[in-house]
Each structure stands twice: as structure tokens, then as C-alpha cells.
Amino acid sequence: MNNIQLSPDQRYAAETIRAWLSTPEKRLSLGGFAGTGKTTIISHLLQELNTSVAVCAFTGKAASVLRSKGVTSATTMHKLMYVPEKVCGKCLAKNAAIKTFDGKWRCKVCGSLNLRMHWTRVPVIGADLVIVDEASMLNLSLVEDIEELAQKILYVGDHGQLEPIGKDPGIMREPDIRLEQIHRQAEASGIIQLAHHMRQGFMPTKWYGSEFDDARVVGLSKLVPQTLRKFDMILCGYNKTRKVINKIIRDDTGLSGDGELPTVGDRLICLQNDSDLGLFNGLLVTIVNKHTSYEYPKYSFRDDFGNEYDRVSINPEQFSEEKKIEYSPKGIGLFDYGYCLTTHKSQGSEWDKVAVIEQLARSWDPARWRYTAATRAAKYLEYWMPTSRAI
Numbered sequence: 001m002n003n004i005q006l007s008p009d010q011r012y013a014a015e016t017i018r019a020w021l022s023t024p025e026k027r028l029s030l031g032g033f034a035g036t037g038k039t040t041i042i043s044h045l046l047q048e049l050n051t052s053v054a055v056c057a058f059t060g061k062a063a064s065v066l067r068s069k070g071v072t073s074a075t076t077m078h079k080l081m082y083v084p085e086k087v088c089g090k091c092l093a094k095n096a097a098i099k100t101f102d103g104k105w106r107c108k109v110c111g112s113l114n115l116r117m118h119w120t121r122v123p124v125i126g127a128d129l130v131i132v133d134e135a136s137m138l139n140l141s142l143v144e145d146i147e148e149l150a151q152k153i154l155y156v157g158d159h160g161q162l163e164p165i166g167k168d169p170g171i172m173r174e175p176d177i178r179l180e181q182i183h184r185q186a187e188a189s190g191i192i193q194l195a196h197h198m199r200q201g202f203m204p205t206k207w208y209g210s211e212f213d214d215a216r217v218v219g220l221s222k223l224v225p226q227t228l229r230k231f232d233m234i235l236c237g238y239n240k241t242r243k244v245i246n247k248i249i250r251d252d253t254g255l256s257g258d259g260e261l262p263t264v265g266d267r268l269i270c271l272q273n274d275s276d277l278g279l280f281n282g283l284l285v286t287i288v289n290k291h292t293s294y295e296y297p298k299y300s301f302r303d304d305f306g307n308e309y310d311r312v313s314i315n316p317e318q319f320s321e322e323k324k325i326e327y328s329p330k331g332i333g334l335f336d337y338g339y340c341l342t343t344h345k346s347q348g349s350e351w352d353k354v355a356v357i358e359q360l361a362r363s364w365d366p367a368r369w370r371y372t373a374a375t376r377a378a379k380y381l382e383y384w385m386p387t388s389r390a391i
Helices: 008-021 038-048 060-068 077-081 140-149 190-199 239-253 316-320 366-374
Strands: 027-032 053-057 082-088 097-099 105-107 115-121 129-133 153-157 177-179 215-220 233-236 267-270 284-291 298-303 308-313 335-337 340-342 351-357 377-386
Touching (some): 008 027, 053 077, 077 140, 233 239, 239 335, 239 340, 284 308, 316 335, 366 377
Parallel strands (some): 027 153, 053 129, 215 377, 233 340, 233 351
Antiparallel strands (some): 097 105, 267 284, 267 335, 284 298, 298 308
């Protein structure tokens, strides 16, 4: 029985979606600002529709946020479009891995430990409807990929956020359906109130002395390690700042003993898709083991879902660069440290406690940048206004 109560604008959205399902049109887009109940619509559809529905998001973090809000079937676009299989690097046997008494995975054909994950693209997604959340961050290439495999697609996203990195397919530029009413439970959130305050073009400084406990705007004159450690994620505008903050945090936690190279306990973010390795741009992982006696150092790590990746080769050159390097060989993962991200890179993700350093380039829309940054926080937000040019 459907126990989800919809507001009038949500009811209209649900009715429009149901009507669209009986048409030949392949895609429909639903845009909604933060606090307007986009996830409520997704949950309602899962209960209401008498058809098979798959729910996904581009990043593992975005999918895990959906799951934490009750959409337990949510997964990543990559997992929806690809099937994993272990391949032996020595004899090339597929799905021949076996876990032996010593706890290691070996090839049951030749006994080799040289196993790698290979991902094979599915011929079609076996669902009548695919719902893609956080669609505002999808570039043209991703849209083309999923539309090739899915029958009907409902794109759900926030049309107030920044445009995606790469060629913009315009999914959220003019969404077919819009949710713009902030609902009662969201009105009590200082994070939502501050985000919309800035989305409407107001300066963050007008928020000084806010009555809300979960969102503060403060001046920032110095980056202090003890302060940085209080947050699950630090967001900034420039790669130069991102690199500096990642180093400060690693130095403070004692993880920088290997210099530029990451070590066990480090948090990394993937910068480049590699379907053979099961890696996608924006994937956040934590290193659990390292194997450095190779041309390219190999690491084992765990992602947000608890999925483990064993002995993945990583390009060490990236860790000394501010921007993404232009070329990395196929089969060699491209990662950087993930304690601090640029706001552009954070799209589609959410963390409980977030600090934002205001840094704006002339080519960016200030209202969209500020709004996108603020809405990455789920429980507590500090928005830092730098008072020194050194930051």
C-alpha cells in the first residue's frame, strides 16, 4: 500500500510521469531544487508503478545517499551497464577465481594470483524504466551510453546546480517537469535556507549571525589542520587550493610518509573512467593495502558501497599535479587525493559535515556555484569567506 503523501506539485509530477510511460517518448526530465522532494517522487514511483524500475546515479556516493533515504535498490550507472568478471592475467581464464585456505584469490586453472576485474557491457538494461538521479552532472557521453541500453529513462536532477563537466546535453537546462516548492521539513534546515538564499543571488555575508544551528557563514584567515579535520569534506573553487588542503590534512594525519605517493588509509578520488577496471570518474575509495614493487604501484581499496578492488595499478604522476594529466595508459587508474575537492568535482555527492571555501572564477555563475557547494552538506555546513589573499 502506498503510504507516501504527495504535495500538489509532487502529485502533478507523478501523474505526468505515469502519462509519459504510455507514450513512445524515450526520455523525460524532472528538475527540482534542494528540499522540493525529488527522492519522495522516486520512492512513490517505486511503490506505485506496476512495472520493473531500476534506479541509479552516476557516482557511488550519490547512489548511497539514495539508499540512505529509503531507495534501497539504488546503484551506480556503471553497475547497471556493466557486469564484472575476474580474469586471470596469466592464462586469461574468465571467472576462474577461487579463494584458497590462505585467504587469497587464485586462478583455479593455473594457480596465478594475477587476477584482475574486467567489466563487460550488458546488451540491454533489463528494466522497463530506468530512473537516473543527479542527472544535472551527466555529460553528453554518459547520456548517449545509457540511452543506448535503456528502454525509457526518467532523468531526475537539480536544475539550480552547475552544468556538468564536459559537453552539456542540456538535460537539466529546461526540465520537462519542475519542483520548486520547498517543503515544510526542509524549511527547518539552515542548509537548505542558506543554499536558496545564495541561489537567488544574495551574498553569503548577509547570513552572518544566522539563527540556524546547522549552517554558518564565517570569516576565514588561516587554514588550521585541527579545523579541517572536523569535516567529512572540504570544498573549494581552485585546484591549487585543493592540492594545498589535501597536503595539510595528509601531513597532519601522518599519511605523507611516502611523500607524494598514497598509502594505506588514504582517501582517493578517481579522475577517469576505465570500464576494464570497474572505475569511473568521481569514485571515492579508501586504500586498504599497497603493493609498490611494480612499474606502476598497485593498491587495494574499498569504495562507498564496501566493494573491494584488488591490486589496481595507479599512475603516480597525478599526485604531483594540480590538474588532471592529459594521458594515462589504459588499465592504469588515474586518482588523486580526496580529502578536499573542487565544487565542480563534488557534484552528485553528499557528506554529513561539509566546509566550503568561497572561491569564484569570472567564468562561473556565482549563484549556481554557491548553491551547488552548499547543497553537498547533509547535516552541517560551514561556509568560509576568506579574509586573506593567501587562501
